[in-house]
Amino acid sequence: MLEKLKQEVYEANMLLPKYNLVTFTWGNVSGIDREKNLVVIKPSGVAYEELTPEQMVVLDLEGNIVEGDLNPSSDTATHLVLYKHFPEIQGVVHTHSPWAVTFAQAGLDVPAAGTTHADTFYGPVPVTRKMKESEVVHDYEKQTGDVIVETFEERKINPSEVPAVLVNDHGPFTWGKSAEDAVHHAVVLEEVSKMTYHTLQLNPHQIDMDSYLLDKHYLRKHGKNAYYGQQ
Ligand SMILES: O=C(CO)[C@@H](O)[C@@H](O)COP(=O)(O)O
Numbered sequence: 001m002l003e004k005l006k007q008e009v010y011e012a013n014m015l016l017p018k019y020n021l022v023t024f025t026w027g028n029v030s031g032i033d034r035e036k037n038l039v040v041i042k043p044s045g046v047a048y049e050e051l052t053p054e055q056m057v058v059l060d061l062e063g064n065i066v067e068g069d070l071n072p073s074s075d076t077a078t079h080l081v082l083y084k085h086f087p088e089i090q091g092v093v094h095t096h097s098p099w100a101v102t103f104a105q106a107g108l109d110v111p112a113a114g115t116t117h118a119d120t121f122y123g124p125v126p127v128t129r130k131m132k133e134s135e136v137v138h139d140y141e142k143q144t145g146d147v148i149v150e151t152f153e154e155r156k157i158n159p160s161e162v163p164a165v166l167v168n169d170h171g172p173f174t175w176g177k178s179a180e181d182a183v184h185h186a187v188v189l190e191e192v193s194k195m196t197y198h199t200l201q202l203n204p205h206q207i208d209m210d211s212y213l214l215d216k217h218y219l220r221k222h223g224k225n226a227y228y229g230q231q
Contacts (some may be wrong), residue, residue, distance in 0.1 A: 104171050
């Protein structure tokens with residue numbers, strides 16, 4: 001079942017070591033079939049060198065395993081919350097990539113500091129609030145997803161325009177129109193986090209780019225005015 005999606009999700013997972021986004025097994029990618037409402041995700045704790053498409057785990061949106069011999073990623077419940085609340089997304093990525101984690105651990109947004117950022121993210125990549133003890137001890141992974149959704153709702157951020165978040169004290173989640181697209185956003189987030197960290201060292205003032213430049217760079221690649229199609 002879902003052999004094509006399993007292959008796509010497997011290939012997207014293998015992009016994480018290719019782009020140096022994971023150490024050991026600190027990351028996972030999933031994809032969804034929106035017609036069947038089934039999610040395919042990396043199994044928990046399996047080394048990338050040993051990963052195969054057949055090992056991908058299939059679940060329904062309530063987290064019931066439909067197919068697979070291995071345990072799904074421990075972050076599965078967070079992925080499921082994102083699929084339920086952001087209906088336009090088809091892939092989700094979680095990593096512990098170091099520059100994005102640096103901002104998450106500092107409890108800071110990644111500000112929109114230049115055009116590299118603006119080509120992909122239409123504004124700062126937000127950091128969530130810290131999680132409460134009750135949220136950590138009970139249903140931690142689902143509550144992680146809930147805190148991400150809360151952040152986008154409270155700050156009125158469109159998840160299609162900013163397809164990434166930093167979970168406070170933890171790390172990045174990204175999403176996209178496919179599993180591969182979500183990995184693309186994870187790569188860009190890591191690169192802009194690194195650049196912005198260094199920019200802040202050189203000049204901690206006036207780091208936010210002008211809104212007209214943000215508009216120019218984001219809108220020429222995305223939305224109805226995109227002149228060379230959707231990215
Ligand atoms: O967030 C964490 C650990 O803090 C997990 O994403 C990471 O260890 C990967 O777990 P899985 O192997 O996907 O279960």
